[in-house]
Amino acid sequence: xxxxxxxxxxxxxxxxxxxxxxxxxxxxxYASASMDELARxxxxxxxxxxxxxxxxxGLYEAxxxxxxxxxxxxxxxxxxxxxxPQEELESxxxxxxxxxxxxxxxxxxxxxxxxxxxAVIHEMLFISMRQLFALFCDILKRGEEKGCFREVQxxxxxxxxxxxxxxxxxxxxxxxxxxxxxxxxxxxxxNCSSEEIAAYVLDNIERIIHKEISQ
Amino acid sequence: xxxxxxxxxxxxxxxxxxxxxxxxxxxxxYASASMDELARxxxxxxxxxxxxxxxxxGLYEAxxxxxxxxxxxxxxxxxxxxxxPQEELESxxxxxxxxxxxxxxxxxxxxxxxxxxxAVIHEMLFISMRQLFALFCDILKRGEEKGCFREVQxxxxxxxxxxxxxxxxxxxxxxxxxxxxxxxxxxxxxNCSSEEIAAYVLDNIERIIHKEISQ
Amino acid sequence: xxxxxxxxxxxxxxxxxxxxxxxxxxxxxYASASMDELARxxxxxxxxxxxxxxxxxGLYEAxxxxxxxxxxxxxxxxxxxxxxPQEELESxxxxxxxxxxxxxxxxxxxxxxxxxxxAVIHEMLFISMRQLFALFCDILKRGEEKGCFREVQxxxxxxxxxxxxxxxxxxxxxxxxxxxxxxxxxxxxxNCSSEEIAAYVLDNIERIIHKEISQ
Amino acid sequence: xxxxxxxxxxxxxxxxxxxxxxxxxxxxxYASASMDELARxxxxxxxxxxxxxxxxxGLYEAxxxxxxxxxxxxxxxxxxxxxxPQEELESxxxxxxxxxxxxxxxxxxxxxxxxxxxAVIHEMLFISMRQLFALFCDILKRGEEKGCFREVQxxxxxxxxxxxxxxxxxxxxxxxxxxxxxxxxxxxxxNCSSEEIAAYVLDNIERIIHKEISQ
DNA sequence: CATGAATGAGAGTTCATTCAT
DNA sequence: AATGAATGAACTCTCATTCAT
Numbered sequence: 001x002x003x004x005x006x007x008x009x010x011x012x013x014x015x016x017x018x019x020x021x022x023x024x025x026x027x028x029x030y031a032s033a034s035m036d037e038l039a040r041x042x043x044x045x046x047x048x049x050x051x052x053x054x055x056x057x058g059l060y061e062a063x064x065x066x067x068x069x070x071x072x073x074x075x076x077x078x079x080x081x082x083x084x085p086q087e088e089l090e091s092x093x094x095x096x097x098x099x100x101x102x103x104x105x106x107x108x109x110x111x112x113x114x115x116x117x118x119a120v121i122h123e124m125l126f127i128s129m130r131q132l133f134a135l136f137c138d139i140l141k142r143g144e145e146k147g148c149f150r151e152v153q154x155x156x157x158x159x160x161x162x163x164x165x166x167x168x169x170x171x172x173x174x175x176x177x178x179x180x181x182x183x184x185x186x187x188x189x190x191n192c193s194s195e196e197i198a199a200y201v202l203d204n205i206e207r208i209i210h211k212e213i214s215q
Numbered sequence: 216x217x218x219x220x221x222x223x224x225x226x227x228x229x230x231x232x233x234x235x236x237x238x239x240x241x242x243x244x245y246a247s248a249s250m251d252e253l254a255r256x257x258x259x260x261x262x263x264x265x266x267x268x269x270x271x272x273g274l275y276e277a278x279x280x281x282x283x284x285x286x287x288x289x290x291x292x293x294x295x296x297x298x299x300p301q302e303e304l305e306s307x308x309x310x311x312x313x314x315x316x317x318x319x320x321x322x323x324x325x326x327x328x329x330x331x332x333x334a335v336i337h338e339m340l341f342i343s344m345r346q347l348f349a350l351f352c353d354i355l356k357r358g359e360e361k362g363c364f365r366e367v368q369x370x371x372x373x374x375x376x377x378x379x380x381x382x383x384x385x386x387x388x389x390x391x392x393x394x395x396x397x398x399x400x401x402x403x404x405x406n407c408s409s410e411e412i413a414a415y416v417l418d419n420i421e422r423i424i425h426k427e428i429s430q
Numbered sequence: 431x432x433x434x435x436x437x438x439x440x441x442x443x444x445x446x447x448x449x450x451x452x453x454x455x456x457x458x459x460y461a462s463a464s465m466d467e468l469a470r471x472x473x474x475x476x477x478x479x480x481x482x483x484x485x486x487x488g489l490y491e492a493x494x495x496x497x498x499x500x501x502x503x504x505x506x507x508x509x510x511x512x513x514x515p516q517e518e519l520e521s522x523x524x525x526x527x528x529x530x531x532x533x534x535x536x537x538x539x540x541x542x543x544x545x546x547x548x549a550v551i552h553e554m555l556f557i558s559m560r561q562l563f564a565l566f567c568d569i570l571k572r573g574e575e576k577g578c579f580r581e582v583q584x585x586x587x588x589x590x591x592x593x594x595x596x597x598x599x600x601x602x603x604x605x606x607x608x609x610x611x612x613x614x615x616x617x618x619x620x621n622c623s624s625e626e627i628a629a630y631v632l633d634n635i636e637r638i639i640h641k642e643i644s645q
Numbered sequence: 646x647x648x649x650x651x652x653x654x655x656x657x658x659x660x661x662x663x664x665x666x667x668x669x670x671x672x673x674x675y676a677s678a679s680m681d682e683l684a685r686x687x688x689x690x691x692x693x694x695x696x697x698x699x700x701x702x703g704l705y706e707a708x709x710x711x712x713x714x715x716x717x718x719x720x721x722x723x724x725x726x727x728x729x730p731q732e733e734l735e736s737x738x739x740x741x742x743x744x745x746x747x748x749x750x751x752x753x754x755x756x757x758x759x760x761x762x763x764a765v766i767h768e769m770l771f772i773s774m775r776q777l778f779a780l781f782c783d784i785l786k787r788g789e790e791k792g793c794f795r796e797v798q799x800x801x802x803x804x805x806x807x808x809x810x811x812x813x814x815x816x817x818x819x820x821x822x823x824x825x826x827x828x829x830x831x832x833x834x835x836n837c838s839s840e841e842i843a844a845y846v847l848d849n850i851e852r853i854i855h856k857e858i859s860q
Numbered sequence: 861c862a863t864g865a866a867t868g869a870g871a872g873t874t875c876a877t878t879c880a881t
Numbered sequence: 882a883a884t885g886a887a888t889g890a891a892c893t894c895t896c897a898t899t900c901a902t
Contacts, residue, residue: 008865008901027331031246035893045867050894111330115385116242116323130393137401155390155404156379156415163378164371170330175370178345186352189370200371204423225882250876260884262878271876440861459761461676465897475863477899486897538761545756545815546672560823567831585820585834586809586845593808594801600760605800608775616782619800630801634853653880653886680872690888695873 005043014052017042021063026105029112030060061121064113067106068128074099075132085143089209092136093161093202094195100169101194107166133158140209149209161205168197229267232257236278241320244327245275276339279328282321283343289314290347300358304424307351308376308417309410315384316409322381348373355424364424376420383412444482447472451493456535459542460490491554494543497536498558504529505562515573519639522566523591523632524625530599531624537596563588570639579639591635598627650688659697662687666708671750674757675705706766709758712751713773719744720777730788734854735847737781738806742843745814752811778803785854794854806850813842 006012020041024033035056039046053059078095082088100107113125136158143149168189179190189197235256239248250271254261268274293310297303315322328340351373358364383404394405404412450471454463465486469476483489508525512518530537543555566588573579598619609620619627651657665686669678680701684691698704723740727733745752758770781803788794813834824835834842 010865013865029244029246029331031244034891036891046893047868047895048866051865056893108331111326114382114389115326115330116244126389126393134401152419153404153407153415154401156383156412156419159379159382160375160416160419163382164374167329167374167378168371171374174329174341178341186349186369189368192368197371200368201375204367204371204375207423208419228882249874251874260882261876262885263883265877266882443861457761459674459676461674464895466895476897477864478862480898481861541756541760544812545760546674546753556819556823564831582849583834583837583845584831586813586842586849589809589812590805590846590849593812594804597759597804597808598801601804604759604771608771616779616799619798622798627801630798631805634797634801634805638849638852655886658886679870681870691872692874692889693887696886701872 010052013042013044013048017044017049017052017059018063018066021059022067022105022109025060025063026108026112030056061124064109064121064125065128067103067109068125070103071096071099071106072128072132076135079135085139085146086148088139089143089205090202092139093165093205094198096162097165097194097198097201100165101197104169104172107169110162111166111170136161143209148211150211152209157205157208160208161201164201165197225267228257228259228263232259232264232267232274233278233281236274237282237320237324240275240278241323241327245271279324279340280343282318282324283340285318286311286314286321287343287347291350294350300354300361301363303354304358304420305417307354308380308420309413311376312380312409312413312416315380316412319384319387322384325377326381326385351376358424363426365426367424372420372423375423376416379416380412440482443472443474443478447474447479447482447489448493448496451489452497452535452539455490455493456538456542460486494539494555495558497533497539498555500533501526501529501536502558502562506565509565515569515576516578518569519573519635520632522569523595523635524628526591527595527624527628527631530595531627534599534602537599540592541596541600566591573639578641580641582639587635587638590638591631594631595627655697658687658689658693662689662694662697662704663708663711666704667712667750667754670705670708671753671757675701702766706769709754709766709770710773712748712754713770715748716741716744716751717773717777721780724780730784730791731793733784734788734850737784738810738847738850739840739843741806742810742839742846745810746839746842749814749817752814755807756811756815781806788854793856795856797854802850802853805853806846809846810842 005016017038021033021038024038024041027033035049036046038059039049042049049059053062075092075095078091079088082091113121133154137154140149140152140154140157144151172190175188175190178188189200192200232253236248236253239253239256242248250261250264253274254264257264264274268277290307290310293306294303297306348369352369355364355367355369355372359366387405390403390405393403404415407415447468451463451468454468454471457463465476465479468489469479472479479489483492505522505525508521509518512521563584567584570579570582570584570587574581602620605618605620608618619630622630650661662683666678666683669683669686672678680691680694683704684694687694694704698707720737720740723736724733727736758766778799782799785794785797785799785802789796817835820833820835823833834845837845
């Protein structure tokens with residue numbers, strides 16, 4: 001019953017490191033995240049981080065792998081419950097939104113990584129991202145074939161979804177602060193729930209994609 | 216007539232620093248950009264950078280100010296040439312796209328900055344971003360009032376534009392590489408021109424915004 | 431009959447550690463040899479090294495003891511077969527040379543150890559070395575008494591033998607490389623066999639020591 | 646008149662670092678010499694060492710270059726004063742001996758470096774050593790041509806000189822200690838002056854090399 | 861006898877920043 | 882306005898050694 005952190009358990013220690021690393025990297029970015037601080041947060045000796053992950057980059061890759069697998073799994077899992085392209089698309093967007101808002105490190109890590117091509121990891125991010133993208137494309141294609149979706153540029157539409165949702169997460173506190181100022185009075189959606197935002201995005205994407213929208 | 220870089224000119228030196236800093240920060244990110252390398256690239260003594268900009272953060276702010284003013288000016292300037300909301304919206308998107316593709320440090324810096332709220336600068340980015348956003352909102356509002364635009368969440372639509380365009384720039388080389396692999400055959404828009412992309416985005420946004428789209 | 435390395439045998443494990451430690455120390459030197467790598471090479475857990483040898487220095491001492499005893503034994507053993515000082519001297523040199531060339535870690539370890547007085551071990555190296563030196567002196571003295579050797583400084587002659595032979599071993603690859611260059615054309619004895627070298631050294635020492643050399 | 650160490654003078658600081666590095670490397674060996682301690686001894690910030698020498702290896706190379714150039718210069722300089730091979734050989738040995746005994750870091754560094762071929766520096770040591778060796782060979786060859794020297798293996802004779810002299814320097818304190826013990830009574834030449842040792846070595850080498858030795 | 865987890869100290873190296881000229 | 886020398890703090894990473902099982 002003691003709250004003392006359990007030691008001498010490799011799996012636990014490793015997981016503890018990853019968990020804190022996810023947080024740290026998403027807060028500070030790769031370069032500014034210090035292994036010293038990570039060790040402190042993980043309540044472990046600094047050397048243990050290297051014991052488990054070889055070096056900083058190795059840890060970062062493990063972190064990204066973890067995070068990307070999580071979101072991937074969530075979406076694929078959820079996707080199974082639906083079978084029309086419309087429903088699948090809706091599920092895709094809602095699931096991503098939900099995940100992104102409850103795990104805000106994902107948008108942060110993702111945007112950081114995507115914000116330059118000289119990024120820390122190429123390959124893996126790449127592969128993982130492509131699998132999600134492949135699912136997205138597949139949904140679109142089947143929609144087209146069934147005649148309910150227009151033909152669109154999948155990449156652009158994909159980024160319209162992900163880019164928007166990610167930015168809505170990462171700019172949340174910024175938008176909140178903006179809403180408290182009074183000089184420019186515009187709705188920054190500061191108090192929107194993740195569901196509302198997902199609904200907005202979904203609605204917009206449908207307008208882009210569907211052949212007939214009755215207004 | 217000598218080709219030697221001119222020294223002993225405060226404004227010139229300062230500008231040279233900024234120019235190289237823009238490049239450096241966008242290539243490496245704030246934390247990984249070193250003042251040493253900046254000085255080397257700028258062909259100046261390291262101490263001069265501090266002489267002109269107080270410290271790294273100060274320089275970074277100057278860089279962001281410069282960059283944001285540039286894009287702001289471009290868009291506002293261009294905006295003057297149009298006077299219907301539809302045209303203004305079109306101009307906004309096309310101008311941003313053109314600028315982003317020809318000045319790829321902008322998307323890089325912007326996404327980096329927006330990818331976390333514990334970012335390096337808050338205030339200024341903020342103000343500058345809001346002015347652009349304010350213009351965007353204004354266009355939308357006037358469109359609504361004239362009855363040609365639906366009522367939408369401006370923040371979400373704004374991010375649909377900026378997020379998408381920025382990501383299309385920063386992921387360009389990634390998408391190119393992806394297109395050269397053959398396992399997953401989907402169009403990543405790797406060879407699209409900036410105009411094509413702008414047109415796509417514009418078309419999509421219009422579908423979202425316009426009251427009637429005849430298909 | 432299994433080829434698996436046998437475990438749970440103290441003497442064997444200990445010997446395996448020593449064997450690999452000899453190699454490692456002679457390759458990398460004391461400071462750069464890591465206990466981690468030693469354990470890996472010995473196919474044993476790192477903690478076992480400490481279990482058997484207390485600490486790094488203890489292991490190193492064991493290594494040196496082993497190595498010095500080996501050469502000592504070789505020479506003493508061989509010495510028994512001869513009984514004139516001339517023959518004994520010849521045997522001493524030839525045996526040392528043969529051993530040094532077939533066990534090149536000896537020269538490496540020895541020179542490293544002798545190259546500074548703030549060396550890792552003092553005492554033991556010392557004692558062991560002195561026993562060899564004592565035999566050498568004894569041979570010389572008996573030669574003198576029998577009238578066939580001149581009176582010489584034994585220390586200097588001893589180092590002429592050991593220093594030369596050891597350096598010929600440790601510089602072997604260096605001399606090989608030198609012989610492949612063509613700018614300075616001198617014979618570095620790069621392809622001499624250990625026997626040839628021993629013969630050279632022996633011949634030289636005899637010229638130093640013998641009362642009459644007929645040319 | 647103040648004894649305070651002068652700062653803000655690049656040449657002085659750099660030289661101070663080299664001087665202390667020579668000492669440190671020869672005392673502790675490459676791997677065990679710490680840049681922290683070097684900085685302390687040099688009364689400079691650790692970063693300055695890297696400012697001047699890029700990295701540890703770079704510093705070490707500078708150290709070796711310095712040391713090897715010194716001995717090379719000494720010997721070449723002295724060599725000019727003589728013109729018969731016998732005299733030149735004598736000068737070579739005496740000068741090396743004198744230098745080695747007054748600059749005991751040289752034998753230490755040299756033996757350490759020569760004690761394994763996976764040494765820190767290859768090239769440079771190499772070139773410098775070869776120039777000395779080339780001079781030595783040249784002396785021998787001219788002696789042969791004049792009919793006063795026998796034909797010998799220059800490499801072996803060279804190491805007989807250098808190996809012996811270097812070992813006599815590095816083992817000095819060891820030999821002193823040995824002479825104070827009483828179990829084995831042999832002359833370790835513990836109290837020999839550098840001149841005496843040089844004379845011994847020279848005499849021996851002459852016996853090896855000269856065609857006629859009248860006893 | 862054997863293991864893998866854990867540790868603290870210290871290594872080399874880099875960096876933003878300041879000082880003296 | 883401009884420079885090169887100097888600094889201290891921080892960083893990633895390694896190592897010998899010990900603990901718990």
